[in-house]
Amino acid sequence: MSKARLLRSLSAGSVLCLAAFQASWAENIDADGFKNPLQQLQFNSQQDVFEFERATLDALHISDPLEQWNRRVYHFNYRFDQWVFLPAVRGYSTVTPHFIRKGVSNFFSNLGEIPTLANNILQLKGHRSMETTARILFNTILGIGGLWDPASKMGLIKHKEDFGQTLGFYGVPPGPYLMLPFLGPSNARDTGGIVADFSLDKAVDWMNMAETSRRNPEIYGLQIVDQRYITKLRYGQLNSPFEYEKIRYAYTKARELQIAE
Amino acid sequence: MCKRLLTPLLLVLSLLSTFSLSSQAKEVSTDYQFPLHSPFEATIAGTPSALRPPLPDSDNIHQHDYTLRLRPEREHSLPSNFWPVKTFRYRLASQKGPAPLVFIIAGTGAHYTSGTMEYLKKLFYGAGFHVAQISSPTSYDFMVGASPYATPGYSPQDAFDLYAVMRAIKQQQSNLEVTAWHLTGYSLGGLQAAFVSHLDEREGTFNFKRVLLLNPPVNLYTSVSNLNRLVHTQVLDEQDPRTFYQLMLDKITHYFSSKGHFNFDEAVLFELQSSSQKLTSNELAMLIGSVFRFAAADINFTSDLINRRGMITPIQKRIYDGTSLTPYFKKALLCDFECYIEKQLLPLWRVHFKDKMSIRSKGSDLEKLTYASSLYALSGYLKANHKIAVMHNADDIILGPGDLGFLKQHFGERATIYPYGGHLGNLDYRDNAADILEFFHE
Numbered sequence: 075m076s077k078a079r080l081l082r083s084l085s086a087g088s089v090l091c092l093a094a095f096q097a098s099w100a101e102n103i104d105a106d107g108f109k110n111p112l113q114q115l116q117f118n119s120q121q122d123v124f125e126f127e128r129a130t131l132d133a134l135h136i137s138d139p140l141e142q143w144n145r146r147v148y149h150f151n152y153r154f155d156q157w158v159f160l161p162a163v164r165g166y167s168t169v170t171p172h173f174i175r176k177g178v179s180n181f182f183s184n185l186g187e188i189p190t191l192a193n194n195i196l197q198l199k200g201h202r203s204m205e206t207t208a209r210i211l212f213n214t215i216l217g218i219g220g221l222w223d224p225a226s227k228m229g230l231i232k233h234k235e236d237f238g239q240t241l242g243f244y245g246v247p248p249g250p251y252l253m254l255p256f257l258g259p260s261n262a263r264d265t266g267g268i269v270a271d272f273s274l275d276k277a278v279d280w281m282n283m284a285e286t287s288r289r290n291p292e293i294y295g296l297q298i299v300d301q302r303y304i305t306k307l308r309y310g311q312l313n314s315p316f317e318y319e320k321i322r323y324a325y326t327k328a329r330e331l332q333i334a335e
Numbered sequence: 336m337c338k339r340l341l342t343p344l345l346l347v348l349s350l351l352s353t354f355s356l357s358s359q360a361k362e363v364s365t366d367y368q369f370p371l372h373s374p375f376e377a378t379i380a381g382t383p384s385a386l387r388p389p390l391p392d393s394d395n396i397h398q399h400d401y402t403l404r405l406r407p408e409r410e411h412s413l414p415s416n417f418w419p420v421k422t423f424r425y426r427l428a429s430q431k432g433p434a435p436l437v438f439i440i441a442g443t444g445a446h447y448t449s450g451t452m453e454y455l456k457k458l459f460y461g462a463g464f465h466v467a468q469i470s471s472p473t474s475y476d477f478m479v480g481a482s483p484y485a486t487p488g489y490s491p492q493d494a495f496d497l498y499a500v501m502r503a504i505k506q507q508q509s510n511l512e513v514t515a516w517h518l519t520g521y522s523l524g525g526l527q528a529a530f531v532s533h534l535d536e537r538e539g540t541f542n543f544k545r546v547l548l549l550n551p552p553v554n555l556y557t558s559v560s561n562l563n564r565l566v567h568t569q570v571l572d573e574q575d576p577r578t579f580y581q582l583m584l585d586k587i588t589h590y591f592s593s594k595g596h597f598n599f600d601e602a603v604l605f606e607l608q609s610s611s612q613k614l615t616s617n618e619l620a621m622l623i624g625s626v627f628r629f630a631a632a633d634i635n636f637t638s639d640l641i642n643r644r645g646m647i648t649p650i651q652k653r654i655y656d657g658t659s660l661t662p663y664f665k666k667a668l669l670c671d672f673e674c675y676i677e678k679q680l681l682p683l684w685r686v687h688f689k690d691k692m693s694i695r696s697k698g699s700d701l702e703k704l705t706y707a708s709s710l711y712a713l714s715g716y717l718k719a720n721h722k723i724a725v726m727h728n729a730d731d732i733i734l735g736p737g738d739l740g741f742l743k744q745h746f747g748e749r750a751t752i753y754p755y756g757g758h759l760g761n762l763d764y765r766d767n768a769a770d771i772l773e774f775f776h777e
Contacts, residue, residue: 106740107728107752109376112561115620116569117696126566126628130668134661142657149416149656156419172394197417310419311444313475314633316664327584335591 134319136326137250144253148318152309153260163303177221178300183232184213184220188280189271193235197243202233220283234332238267238276242333251322258307259325360743360750369755369764374730375619375758380604388768390457398428398456403503405481413479413641414654423480425504426468428460433512435544436465436776438501439588440531442759444473444520444630450522454763462772464733465511468506471524472496473630478637485641487634489688489710490555490678494530501531502540516541517775521759522733523558525551525725526710532723533716545775548725550733550759553742556705557735559672565624565732566671568617586612623732623758631675632667636660638679639667646678676701710741724749724774726767728756 103109118125138144167175171179187210194203209225209232216224226232241263242248249262260268276284287293370386371377403423410421426447437459441452447468456466470477472493478485482496518541525548532546552558569582570579577585590612608614615624639647647666648654670678684704692707706712717723725746729739742750751770753761761767 076526103729103738104739106737106738106743107729108734108736109374111730111732111757112620112738114375114616114619115565117564117567118569123567125570125579126625127669129580130625131665133580134665141659141661145416145659146657149418152419167394222494265422311446311448313444313449313470314629315417315475315636316633316660319661321665331584331588332592334588 104117133323136322137248138322139250140252144251145318147253147255148309148321150255151253153288154256155309159302160308162299166303175300175303178203178296179304180213180223181220182297182300183223184210184217185275185280185283186234187232188278189237189274190233190235192274193237193240193271194233196237196240198237199235202235205230206233214281236264236267236272238329239333240262241267242329248326248329251326259321261326261329264329352390360752361748362597363753364766365752367754367766368374368474369753369758369761369766371627371760372755373616373619374728374732374755374760375616375731376608377755377757378617378623378732379619379760380608381606381760381762382764384602386765387763388458388765390454391461393457396428396457396460397431398426399558400424400426401504401507403481403500403507405500405503406479406483409479414658416576416654416656416658416660417479420476420479421735423500424476425470425500426456427504428456428466428468428509429508430460430463430465430534433514434463434465435515435517435775436511437465437517437519438467438469438504440469440518440520440524440527441471441474442520442524443471443627444475444633445472445524446474446476451759451762455519458768458771459775461770464517464775465513467501467508469497469500469504472527473523475633476635478634479641484683484687485776486638486680486683487775488555488676488708490526490530490683490712491534492688493527494534495575497527497531498534498538498540505540515544516587517545517547518543519547519549519771520551521549521762523552523625525549526555526708529710529713529717529723532720533713536716544722546723547771547774548723549762549771550727550731551710551725552733553738554705554709554711554735556676556701556736557711558733559676561733561735562624562627563671563673566628567622568620568624570615570618570621579618579625583614583618583622604758620732628671631670631672632664635670635675635679636663636667638675642679642683644679676704680704710745712747724751724768726753726770728753728758728761730757732758 102113170178187206191203191206191210194206209230212225212228212230213220213223216222238260246263248264252260252262252265254260254265257268279285283293287297310317314320368386369377370383371380377640401424403425405423408420409417413421439452439455439459441447441449445452447470452468456468459466471487472482473487477496477500478487481500484492487493505529518528518532520526528546529548529551532543535541535543571582575582587607589606590610593610594606597656636647637643643650645669647663654660681700681704685700689700691702694704698706711719723746725742727734727739727742727750729752739752742752753767755761756764756767
């Protein structure tokens, strides 16, 4: 709550700044009140500058040697989403009240902070490692096994780090783009990262989770449905015949950003 | 390319409206506090969340996506990778008991679930309306799943296609208790709403009680040329080896690394704009222009493929789920809206519509098409009909000189012109939201 309020006052503050520092162009207002906003812009004088075309064609250069396979998997995921995943999520939302779903999400999110901690340590990010440790302890103890998220209310920010990011941090290139069945967009490096993080989860066995879910596989089911419930991506959301290309670009750039920060 | 856009007739029209101050638009109260005074920032960032109206939570909205089979012949004739859009989908949010229903038409290229559509749905639903959300006739799903010619841009035909969809919705939802029918649309959807309303006067299926046009183009070709120009702003020095996108990503990367963590929420843009990495008006304009160029690429590709014109996809090309569409994407990207009109829309219009036009206007084919697709074609109707209103902004980037004058002259009191907001940036500002609802409650 307080975080939301802080954000709101921050954005209100920055908006005020914006308003104060508006560019003071000489405004020509027509007799009918029209401000002709394009007057404020500077256009290329030469006719042969095609920056949009240059930039976009350049952005389409992403290593994708397995494109045929990837596109098939994209369509498979899309269909699976429509016919299995999303109906399951809708069913889950219908039968459980909101606070239970929130608790489930918090619980798995708390478990997911173990690999985050490991990867923060591997990247020698001291401050973040401490914050993540504090988050795990507060949420596990005060939040009763992670069902609540008191750490966020205390202002401890959640930093998601995975092994793909750690590899990227040490300069491992992303390798070819990969569309993974069920899991969605990835690349060779990040797929390796997923395997490493998963093995780490098994090895650490925090709160006996790995052991318990081996004996009760329905826990995996719940985890998967929760994962789909909190993931906002919907295939078809971009409503474009070129959605595959756009997702590929967005995924690649988002990972570069996450690794750089 | 033909730039002689304004026929002498239109020129006189716009001059007339500029100087006739007899018909005043409704005054926007002087304490209109919308904070973003740059039209480009407003267009991209929208309204800061603290200044938005209260909206119902998605969990409390009874809604469902429905499917209509409007073009069964395409289920086999089109490549399999079009499977998600071969049937037409729309979203309906229904109240428990009888209520009035609002149809919302999306803007250029937009899907029925796009952000603006969801916002408008929540606004109307919270005020007690049933709401039906319809994709834009220029969107991928509408072109494939609903439009017989799949070559959008000629407003009378687009209205005809929309009307067929609305009728099918009415039929499919015959159990829904509807006390009155309303219509609205934003941007290009606003222009189309005017044409749909006009068509309904003749057909009479709905007898719309209220029709609201939100930031519509007045002259469709002016809007198209403005948007095309936006990607020609100066954004990079000549020596700069980076592309425009790399420049944008560099700025965002710098911003996040100075902030210390990566968190892409909606407040980010406002914070970015008050940081040292602030985007300039030229850059913001280029971003807006790029969005429309991507929409143009989708339209180019889809229209060409459905009609087998062979300009982008070779006519004999077999396309499967695994086929790379990137080469066609690259080709489609090179053709902007003006190019689309010239290469695909005008030839189709000459064959199917030119001789059937009821309004006679002089000039080239492009000028005739523009006239017939713009609000000009409905001048008399708009002036006489009191159920239609318009909301627009004095700094909207899709307008040209004389357009506001046209609106003021033809809508009079029914035109509300806000001083700021760019293109749709103030749509979710609380004052605008209150004005929108007030119009439907009157």
